[in-house]
Amino acid sequence: MDLRHLRYFIAVAEEENIGRAAARLHISQPPLTRQIQQLEEELGVRLFTRTPRGMELTQAGELFLEEARNIRSVVEQATERTQRAGQGKLGRLDIAIFGSGILGIIPRLLLAFRTAYPEVKIVLHTMTKAEQIEALRQRRITLGFNRMLAPLPDLATELVATEQLLVAINESHPLAREESVSFPMLAEHPMVLFPTGARPNFIDKVMRLCEEAGFVPQVSQEVGDAVTGVALVAGGFGICLVPESVTALTLPGVVFRPLHDTPPNCRIDLSCLYRADDQSPILTEFLETVRAFHGAHVAGHSPGIQTETVWDAGI
Amino acid sequence: MDLRHLRYFIAVAEEENIGRAAARLHISQPPLTRQIQQLEEELGVRLFTRTPRGMELTQAGELFLEEARNIRSVVEQATERTQRAGQGKLGRLDIAIFGSGILGIIPRLLLAFRTAYPEVKIVLHTMTKAEQIEALRQRRITLGFNRMLAPLPDLATELVATEQLLVAINESHPLAREESVSFPMLAEHPMVLFPTGARPNFIDKVMRLCEEAGFVPQVSQEVGDAVTGVALVAGGFGICLVPESVTALTLPGVVFRPLHDTPPNCRIDLSCLYRADDQSPILTEFLETVRAFHGAHVAGHSPGIQTETVWDAGI
DNA sequence: GCAACACAATACCTTGAAGGTATGGAGGTT
DNA sequence: AACCTCCATACCTTCAAGGTATTGTGTTGC
Known part of the structure; x- marks a missing residue:
């Protein structure tokens, strides 16, 4: 039996x-x-009784007519759903985020994608950079968000946003009195660094910037992620350099101050990481969303807009 | 797209x-x-990504695999159900019964058929003989039960059972004292007759039998059906000749007496009526059941068995 | 009652697509 | 570098779906 037979049967019936x-x-x-x-x-x-006036369905034919119509609609739905899946409009997207990645820009990006592709189920996994690379190779995830990515042969990256660096300072700290701080002012103040783990990472960036400003930072503590770092600032462990998205985290006693006279490389990239050989349409559509979002973000947040922001985390 | 494509796709997947x-x-x-x-x-x-090791499903392919398996099982079920319908094992059978037809043998016959063909839905309609013929011609029913059928060109009949005639008598009536009665004893006693309606009917049969016994019955009342007839016997309207299946109806004050020295034609047929041109397998199977039932009934209820029966309706 | 009609079935031919054989080409392995 | 394992392509064969012409069988209309 063939779908053609069903089509013909339905027509005759x-x-x-x-x-x-x-x-x-x-x-x-x-x-x-x-x-x-x-x-x-x-x-x-x-299925039919032949009469001089034409073809008349038997009882079995009546039943088969219902069945045939049902099969036809099941087949139609199947092709339609498969086509949507092929266009990246239906399916599942496994995304890795890092510890504090849930702050700032990523949720807005995910929301934008979810709005555009409501039938794609986004599954979030919290992973370190090394875990993300491993999971991408094993295809357990399709995409990971991360910072400070060294080029890798089989993985490609897409820049999501570049963020300004801020200093997280305990409100009782002398530097908290400044409207903004410069890099040399950070010398001599004990500093919390993050994240521990696979190099190159944010710590290397901070070390290099301090070096360029002519001093070696006093490391009071190294921690695993930005959230813990800011918590230690709240506890008086020292100051901590953080990307601006961390200001979404409000902890009592912590204020954020911008860095003035910053060198041009004193910004930090947020990128997403994916398999260079991944042709999946959902990934393609997601990267399209990322590019659109990045463009809009750069355009919308032109130089100076950040001065509107209140850096104090408040209570 | 074709069912072959699906079969091939499933195999490759x-x-x-x-x-x-x-x-x-x-x-x-x-x-x-x-x-x-x-x-x-x-x-x-x-649907697939071609790798050096073989074919690997894409996400859309995974979805289509589920859909394809689903379609395959829907098609299988459809053919299987249609085949059962074609064998008369699945479907619907519209049967007409007459007023008091629900008494006696018909329920047992229907139960036997239902047990053998549990997936055939039996729908009962109460109709007079004339209505049955009309409904058969319009295909609103497939089969009707009736008595006293005159041969018709486009309709065929199948004998279901022949029943003995009994006399329904009010327990206070003089005849109630007899163990059994003979036809001449009925003369002079007012008689209830049924059914009114299309001739030939049961009334004609009773009239002829009386005539053969040498008298013209005193008709006290004509009614539409056996149930009403027996009810009038209970009310003292007279005696009433009924087929034996009516004894299933127990009304206070009514007793049933057999007729002895009855002529051979003093029995009444119960037949079923159907379209001569109806090839429907369900009807064929039903008629098969009727014949088997009739055979077993004749064999099982050999002459004399009725003497075991208690004719008093009791309270 | 005969002709005309309407409908499905049959006979025979044509064509297109599914299937077969042989071979090419790309990526990985020993 | 030779070989192996895949999938893809080229070209041929065959079978079945589709077309045309015709038959056969009831029904209708004059």
Whole structure:
């Protein structure tokens, strides 16, 4: 049996006349007669009674008509769903984020994608950079968000945003009195660094910037992520350099101050990481969203807009 | 798209290798390659990624695999159900019964059929003989139970059972004292007759029998059906001749007495009526059941068995 | 009652697509 | 570098779907 048989059967059942049904199907009458005979023979069931006025469904034929219509609609839905899946509009996207990645820009990006592709189920996984690379290689995730990415042969990156660096300072700290701080002012103040883990990382960036400013930072503590770092600032462990998205985290007693006279490289990239060989349409659509979002973000947040922001985390 | 495409797709998806899938399908590799390409092209969706190790499903392919398996099982179920319908094992049977037909043998027959063909839905309609004939012609019913059927050109009959005639008597009536009665004893006693309606009917039969016994009955009342007739006997309207199946109806004050020295034609047929041109397998199977039932009934209830029965309706 | 009609079935031919054989080409392995 | 394992392509064969012409069988209309 064939989908053609079903199409023909439905036409004959509806027209109750082989000639008219053949016209509707744009074929001639004899082949249609044969196809119907074939179908009946294959099922071993008489579907029609032949009358001088045409073809009349038997009871078994009535039942088969319902079934045939049902099959047709199931097939239609299947192709339609598969096509949407092929266009990246239906399916599942496994994304890795890092510890404090849930702050700032990523949620807005995910929301934008979810709005554009409501039938794609986004599954979030919290992973370190090394875990992300491993999971991408094993195809357990499709994409990871990270910072400070060294080029890798089989993985590609897409820049999501570049963020300004801020200093997280305890409100009782002398530097908290400044509207903004400069790099040399950070010398001599004990500093919390993050994250521990695979190099190169944010710590290397901070060390290099301090070096360029002519001093070696006093490291009071190294921690795993930005959230812990800011918590230690709240606890009086020292100051901590953080990307601006961390200001989404409000902890009592912590204020954030911008860095003035910053060198041009005193910004930190947020990128996403994916398999260079991944052709999946959902990934393609997601990267498209990332690019659009990045463009809008750069355009919308032109130089100076950050001065509007209140850096104090408040209570 | 074709059911063949689905079969081939499932094989390739399961084997993850065109060569092995082709072997499983008993075709060679190149046509299978082409069929898969065709399917992808028709859907406009890449279902597989070609790797050096074989064929790997894309996300859209995974979804289509589920859909394809689903379609396959829907098609299988449809053919299976249609085949059962074609064998008369699945479907609907519209049967007409007459007023008091629900008494006696018909329920047992219906129960036997229902047990043998549990998936055939029996729908009962109460109709007079004339209504049955009309409904059969319009195909609103497939079969009707009736008595006293005159042969009709387009309708066929099948004998279900022949029943003895009994006399329903009010317990205070003089005849109630007899163990059994003979036809001449009925003369002079007012008699209730049924049914009014299309001739020939049971009334004609009773009139003829009385005539053969040498008297003309005193008709006290004509009513529509046996139930009403027996109710009038209970009310003292007179005696009433009924087929034995009416004894299933117990009314206070009514006793039933057999007729002894009855002529051989003093029995009444219960037949079923159906379209002579009806080829429906369900009807065929039902008639088969009727014949088996009739045979067993005749064999099981050999002469004399009725003497065991208590004719008093009791309270 | 005969002719005309309407419908499905049959006979025979044509064509297109599925299937087969042989071979190419790309990526990985020994 | 040679070989192996895949899938893809080229080209041929065959079978079945589709077309045309015709038959056969009931029904309708004059």
